[in-house]
Amino acid sequence: MSLDTRPPAIFLLGPTASGKTDLAVELVEHLPCEIISVDSALVYRGMDIGTAKPDAATLAQAPHRLIDIRDPAETYSAGDFRRDALAAMQEITAAGRIPLLVGGTSLYFQRLLAGDSNLPAADTEVRKRLEGELQQQGCPALHQRLAQIDPESARRIAPTDPQRTLRALELWEVTGKTRTQLWQEQQAEPFPWRLMQLGLMPAERSVLHQRIELRFKKMLSEGLIEEVASLKARKDLHSGLPALRSVGYRQVWQHLDGELSWQEMFEKGVIATRQLAKRQLTWMRSWQDLHPLVAEDPNLRSSALEQVREFSLAAG
Incomplete structure (x- = not known):
């Protein structure tokens, strides 16, 4: 059997509110990795609270590529992501580091692997x-x-x-x-990197549901309504844009339009986020070659570090 000489890359998949960012930062602290965000909401500037965007301290500690690269009025397709992600992966690899792609946007991961050379970027x-x-x-x-x-x-x-x-x-x-x-x-092409694909999953869905509710409460207390109000005040944005259809933003926009009470907005925001997490988990269970990690495992970080370290040191 011939050795796989492709450079290494790591995928870290997980549903919303599962703790992906914390684990990714831990990996970056101990291994020569650099993070590429795989999140269709984090690409947008001015949408920080409702996307749970890493704060300035976290980004200083572990910089993330492909966040804050589009205005909410602009489109960003899966094809755009693939182009940008491949360019970032090439730069990281050329610098002698390991690309660590972190997120829960299934379409982005799928398009990255499947290719789309015949599909034009968004017009x-x-x-x-x-x-x-x-x-x-x-x-x-x-x-x-x-x-x-x-x-x-x-x-x-x-x-x-x-x-x-x-x-x-x-x-x-x-x-x-x-x-x-x-x-x-479309002509299928072999992916230029050998992959380790980690899947961060909750042991109990009820625990994830609780995390989702607490996180949405925290977002609201930190100013999510004011954040959406400032976007609304621009007058060039509307609720049909991909950016504003993101969970949380859609419900707050409806609240500001008078369509939902505060309580209805909160309940619908939590439900929509839980539904998103359910879709993400369903997709992850069908994903090939995924190494599962239990989010509540007290040894999560050491286990993930050990697996990634062994993978990165494996002979090419």
């Missing part, structure tokens, strides 16, 4: 027009249009999923080809 003008149509007509109407253009994609995308529906329509308008056609043309 701002086309996306802005489609988002306007989304606001006027609603997601089901746009999904129905997609079903006429690309039935296969429509079957895979829920009628209530505006982001993926808009992306499929955008690809059609930009390329003249359906998303299905573009994926069929």
